[in-house]
Amino acid sequence: MITAVIALAALALLAAFGLAIAARVFAVPVDPRAEKIEEALPGANCGACSLPGCSELARRIAEGKADIDACPVGGEPVARAIAAIMDMQFEGGADRKVALVLCNGSDQVAAKRFFYNGVYDCNSAALVFGGDKACTYGCLGLGTCAGVCPFGAIDMLPGGLAKVDPDRCTGCTKCVSACPKGIIRMVPASRHLHVLCSSHDKGAVARKNCKVACIGCMKCVKAAPEGAIRMDNFLAVVDYGFEIPASVAGECPMNTIIVTGEAAAEGQEPAAAAGGDA
Amino acid sequence: MGNGRFFGGVHPIYNKGLADARAIVEMPLPEKFVVFFGQNLGAPSQPVVKKGDVIRKGQVIAEAGGFVSTPVHAPTSGTVDSIDVYPSPVGVDAPAAVIIPDGKDEWFEECDVERSSDGLSIDIIKEIIHDNGIVGMGGATFPTHVKLSPPADKKMDTLVINGAECEPYLTADHRLMVEHAEGILDGAALFAAVIGVKKVIVAIEKNKPDAIEIMRKAAAGREGFSVEALDVIYPQGAEKQLIYALTKRKVPAGGLPMDVGVLVQNVGTALAAYEAVRYNRPLIRRVVTVTGSGIREPKNVLARIGTRFEDLIDFCGGLESDAAKCINGGPMMGVAQYSLDAAVTKGTSGLVILRQEEIAQFVSDACVRCARCLDACPMRLNPSALSIFAEKMRFEDTKKYNVMDCIECGCCAYVCPSRRPMVHHFRRAKAEVRKLQRKAG
Numbered sequence: 001m002i003t004a005v006i007a008l009a010a011l012a013l014l015a016a017f018g019l020a021i022a023a024r025v026f027a028v029p030v031d032p033r034a035e036k037i038e039e040a041l042p043g044a045n046c047g048a049c050s051l052p053g054c055s056e057l058a059r060r061i062a063e064g065k066a067d068i069d070a071c072p073v074g075g076e077p078v079a080r081a082i083a084a085i086m087d088m089q090f091e092g093g094a095d096r097k098v099a100l101v102l103c104n105g106s107d108q109v110a111a112k113r114f115f116y117n118g119v120y121d122c123n124s125a126a127l128v129f130g131g132d133k134a135c136t137y138g139c140l141g142l143g144t145c146a147g148v149c150p151f152g153a154i155d156m157l158p159g160g161l162a163k164v165d166p167d168r169c170t171g172c173t174k175c176v177s178a179c180p181k182g183i184i185r186m187v188p189a190s191r192h193l194h195v196l197c198s199s200h201d202k203g204a205v206a207r208k209n210c211k212v213a214c215i216g217c218m219k220c221v222k223a224a225p226e227g228a229i230r231m232d233n234f235l236a237v238v239d240y241g242f243e244i245p246a247s248v249a250g251e252c253p254m255n256t257i258i259v260t261g262e263a264a265a266e267g268q269e270p271a272a273a274a275g276g277d278a
Numbered sequence: 279m280g281n282g283r284f285f286g287g288v289h290p291i292y293n294k295g296l297a298d299a300r301a302i303v304e305m306p307l308p309e310k311f312v313v314f315f316g317q318n319l320g321a322p323s324q325p326v327v328k329k330g331d332v333i334r335k336g337q338v339i340a341e342a343g344g345f346v347s348t349p350v351h352a353p354t355s356g357t358v359d360s361i362d363v364y365p366s367p368v369g370v371d372a373p374a375a376v377i378i379p380d381g382k383d384e385w386f387e388e389c390d391v392e393r394s395s396d397g398l399s400i401d402i403i404k405e406i407i408h409d410n411g412i413v414g415m416g417g418a419t420f421p422t423h424v425k426l427s428p429p430a431d432k433k434m435d436t437l438v439i440n441g442a443e444c445e446p447y448l449t450a451d452h453r454l455m456v457e458h459a460e461g462i463l464d465g466a467a468l469f470a471a472v473i474g475v476k477k478v479i480v481a482i483e484k485n486k487p488d489a490i491e492i493m494r495k496a497a498a499g500r501e502g503f504s505v506e507a508l509d510v511i512y513p514q515g516a517e518k519q520l521i522y523a524l525t526k527r528k529v530p531a532g533g534l535p536m537d538v539g540v541l542v543q544n545v546g547t548a549l550a551a552y553e554a555v556r557y558n559r560p561l562i563r564r565v566v567t568v569t570g571s572g573i574r575e576p577k578n579v580l581a582r583i584g585t586r587f588e589d590l591i592d593f594c595g596g597l598e599s600d601a602a603k604c605i606n607g608g609p610m611m612g613v614a615q616y617s618l619d620a621a622v623t624k625g626t627s628g629l630v631i632l633r634q635e636e637i638a639q640f641v642s643d644a645c646v647r648c649a650r651c652l653d654a655c656p657m658r659l660n661p662s663a664l665s666i667f668a669e670k671m672r673f674e675d676t677k678k679y680n681v682m683d684c685i686e687c688g689c690c691a692y693v694c695p696s697r698r699p700m701v702h703h704f705r706r707a708k709a710e711v712r713k714l715q716r717k718a719g
Contacts (some may be wrong), residue, residue: 128369128702
C-alpha cells in the first residue's frame with residue numbers, strides 16, 4: 001500500500017511539474033483590459049454584435065478591432081464603462097433603440113384566410129401562401145420572435161400578436177432578422193408615437209383585411225410636422241428624427257397610430273392609446 | 279434490369295376507381311381565365327402583356343426569364359382584363375393575367391399548323407419545345423428543353439417515359455395512355471432522337487392493366503421500345519426511385535438522372551412535346567383529374583391552363599354539401615387550397631376534393647423514435663433526426679443529414695404515429711439551407 005501512495009504522489013508531482021512548465025512555455029498573453037471589458041459586458045453571449053460571444057467581443061475591443069460601443073445590448077452605460085477601461089472618450093449619446101412590432105392586427109380585428117395547422121413557427125407558416133392572415137403583411141402570431149429573444153422581452157398577446165416590452169428590450173435585433181414578415185423595426189426608445197401597421201395594400205383592401213390597418217388616408221401626414229410622417233405605397237411611415245405631438249394619433253380614423261409610455265398617460269384620447277401599452 | 283422495386287415506400291389507399299374508367303372530356307370555355315406568369319420551376323417568366331391587350335389563343339403572354347424558364351401562352355383568344363395577384367395552387371400568391379375569352383377561340387398565327395417532324399435538327403426541336411412552353415407535366419414543371427440538354431460529357435443510354443402515376447386518386451396519366459398511346463410514343467421517339475438513345479422504357483404500375491396492354495400494343499412495332507409493369511408502391515413514379523426500379527442504377531446524392539445516363543419524362547410531357555413539334559401547338563391545356571368523394575361527378579377533364587378551380591368544379595357537377603378540403607395534386611404531395619380562385623397551371627395533375635369525415639386535423643406530438651420513417655423513406659434519409667433538427671432550428675445539421683435530397687414524397691409523415699408534419703419541417707429546413715448556401719456564396 002505504501003508503494004502505491006508513493007507512486008501516485010510521485011506521479012502527481014511529475015504532472016504538476018509538467019503543468020507548471022507548460023503554463024510558462026505555452027502561456028497565451030491575455031490583455032488584462034480584455035478581461036475587464038468582459039466583466040463590463042452584459043455576459044448574455046447573445047451574439048447581437050455578430051461575434052461568437054462576449055469574451056470574443058472583449059478581445060476585439062481590447063485589440064482595437066471593434067468599437068467600444070459595439071455591444072448593442074449594453075448600450076451607453078456599458079460603452080462608458082468600456083471607454084474608461086480603454087482610456088478612451090465615449091462621444092456616443094446616440095439614442096437607445098428598441099424593437100417594435102409594426103402590426104396591431106390581433107385575431108380579434110384581423111381576418112384570416114384559412115385554418116393553419118402546420119408547424120408552430122412563423123417561418124414555416126409563411127411558406128404556406130405567406131401565412132393564414134388575410135393581410136399578407138401582418139404578424140403571424142406564432143411567436144418565433146419571442147422564441148429567439150435572449151432577454152424575454154417579447155410577449156405573445158392572446159390574440160396572436162407579438163409585442164416588445166421596451167423596458168426589457170436591449171436592442172439586440174435578433175427578432176428583426178427572425179421575423180419572416182420583416183415587420184419588426186428598431187425605433188428610438190425616446191419616441192412614443194407609432195404607426196402600428198406594415199400593410200402596403202390599398203385602403204379598401206387593407207380595411208377589409210384588418211380593422212386597425214393603415215388605409216393611407218394621409219390625415220396623420222397633414223397633422224404632423226412636415227416630413228415627420230410620409231407615405232410609402234399606401235402606408236404611413238414615421239420618421240423618428242422628428243418629435244411628433246401625441247395629438248396626431250387622434251387624427252387616425254382606424255386607430256392605427258398609437259402613443260406609448262408617459263405620453264399616453266398624459267391624457268390622450270383613450271381610443272388612440274387603447275392599442276398601445278399604456 | 280431491375281425488379282420493379284426500390285427501398286422504402288408506403289401503400290396508401292389509392293381510390294383511383296373513382297375516375298380511372300372515365301374518358302377524358304374537354305371542358306367548354308369558362309367565363310374567365312386566371313393564367314399565372316410563373317408556371318415553371320426555375321426562373322419566373324416575364325409578362326409581356328398589359329391590361330386591355332387583345333390576344334389570341336397560343337400567343338405568348340410571358341417570355342422565358344432565363345435558360346431554366348419557359349414562355350407562357352394565352353389559353354384562348356380574348357382580352358387581358360387585369361393583372362393581379364392570385365393564390366397560385368403551389369402555395370404562394372403570385373401575379374397572374376385575367377383573360378376574358380371572346381368566344382372565337384382563334385389561334386395566333388403559325389400555331390396549330392401541321393408539319394413534318396422529319397429532318398428537323400436536334401437544336402430546332404429543342405427550340406420548338408422551349409418556344410411552346412413545354413415543362414414536366416407530372417407536377418414538378420421543370421422546363422423540358424433543359425432536361426433535353428445534358429452536358430456533352432454525360433453519356434445517355436435510356437429514356438424512361440413515366441406512366442407510373444403512383445399518387446393516389448389521380449388518373450390523368452392513366453387515361454392519357456389509354457386514349458393517346460400513339461402520340462405519347464411519338465413524343466418519346468422525339469425525345470430519344472434529341473438525346474441520342476436507342477432504348478425507351480415506358481414504366482407503368484400494375485394497377486393500370488388496360489394502359490399496359492394498350493401501350494404494349496402501340497410499342498410493339500417500334501424498335502428499342504419496351505413497356506415495363508411495375509409493382510404498385512408509392513412513390514414508384516418519383517424519378518430516382520423509378521430509375522432504380524428499372525435499371526438498379528442509383529442517382530448520386532445531389533445528382534440528376536443524367537448522371538446515370540437516364541432521362542425521365544412524364545407521359546403528358548411526351549404528348550405535349552409531340553403536339554408542339556408536329557402541330558406547333560403551345561402548352562395551353564392539360565388533363566386534370568377532378569376526383570374525390572367531395573365532387574359529384576369525378577372526371578378526367580381536358581382543361582385549358584388558367585381554368586379556375588371553381589369553374590372546373592362546376593363542370594364536374596359541383597361540390598357535395600359536406601366537401602371540406604380541396605387539394606391541388608394528389609393527397610400525398612398536393613397542396614391544400616384556401617381559395618377556389620386558384621387556377622390550373624401546367625403542373626396541375628389533379629384536384630382532389632375530400633369530405634369532412636375524411637379529413638383529420640392532427641395535433642402533432644414529440645418524435646417517439648420508432649424509426650418507421652426510416653423504413654419508409656425512399657431516399658434512405660433519417661426523417662426522424664431531420665425533423666427534430668428542423669424543429670430546434672439546427673439547420674446546419676439538417677444539411678449534414680442531407681435534407682436537400684428529400685423529395686418531399688410524404689412517406690415519413692404518412693407512417694408517423696406522432697402525426698408530425700415532417701414535410702413541412704423539411705420544406706422550412708430546405709429554405710434555410712438554401713439561404714445558408716447563398717450566404718456562403
